[in-house]
Amino acid sequence: MTDSPVALITGGGSGIGAAIARRLLDAGHRVAVTGRGEERLRGFARELGDPDGLLTIAGSAAEYDEVRSAVERTLKEFGRLDTVVANAGFATHDTVAEGEPAGWTEMVLTNVLGPALLVRASIDALKESRGRIVLVGSVAGFVNTPGNIYGATKWAVTGLAENTRRQVTQWGVGVTLIAPGRVETPFWDGLGSLPAGGLLTADQIADSVVWAIRQPEGVDVNTVVVRPIGQPN
Numbered sequence: 001m002t003d004s005p006v007a008l009i010t011g012g013g014s015g016i017g018a019a020i021a022r023r024l025l026d027a028g029h030r031v032a033v034t035g036r037g038e039e040r041l042r043g044f045a046r047e048l049g050d051p052d053g054l055l056t057i058a059g060s061a062a063e064y065d066e067v068r069s070a071v072e073r074t075l076k077e078f079g080r081l082d083t084v085v086a087n088a089g090f091a092t093h094d095t096v097a098e099g100e101p102a103g104w105t106e107m108v109l110t111n112v113l114g115p116a117l118l119v120r121a122s123i124d125a126l127k128e129s130r131g132r133i134v135l136v137g138s139v140a141g142f143v144n145t146p147g148n149i150y151g152a153t154k155w156a157v158t159g160l161a162e163n164t165r166r167q168v169t170q171w172g173v174g175v176t177l178i179a180p181g182r183v184e185t186p187f188w189d190g191l192g193s194l195p196a197g198g199l200l201t202a203d204q205i206a207d208s209v210v211w212a213i214r215q216p217e218g219v220d221v222n223t224v225v226v227r228p229i230g231q232p233n
Helices: 015-026 038-047 064-078 101-129 149-171 186-191 202-213
Strands: 006-009 030-035 054-058 083-086 132-136 174-180 223-226
Touching: 006 015, 006 064, 015 030, 015 083, 015 202, 030 038, 030 064, 038 054, 054 064, 064 101, 083 101, 101 132, 101 149, 132 149, 132 202, 149 174, 174 202, 202 223
Parallel strands: 006 030, 006 083, 030 054, 083 132, 132 174, 174 223
Antiparallel strands: none
């Protein structure tokens, strides 16, 4: 167990992050998950039977000291770090011309600054393990939609993934951007209902992440866009 790979996932207490954590635990990884809700993290751990290979860490993905502390705690607990997954993020579900600006700052900090902070905090450990950075973006980071502030943050993540790859590949570190289309997760809670049409499951997105992580040594899968059949945009 001490030689098994280690992953750190931000926003790992529910939705896609929790699904990734479950898949990696099932695959024999040790996993640390972060999230702002300590009770939600405890509930997630209890749901899985409080496995020895799971570490839960309460904290904000948008605060560097808390991100760095999460990395340090993961290394102290498990002794190594092979993969980081920047999954924490949310949408205010409004528009640039008609929305409420009060919510935009936290969204931009979480969705854009958060992944950058995770890269900065973990890169030394990932150099040592020749590991992988996974950024969870969105189809909204490739397709423009009217007034979409959330989409603008995901365009930034799309750019961050390639900018990061161009730097860290020289150190043997891989970078994968996973860009989901519509997924059935708590992401839609702010709208009060799920969107019409087919949706992917969080487990299906998690399968894509695990597939990218388990590529052979020397293979760097960089961009994976995953839509449900029937989603035209």
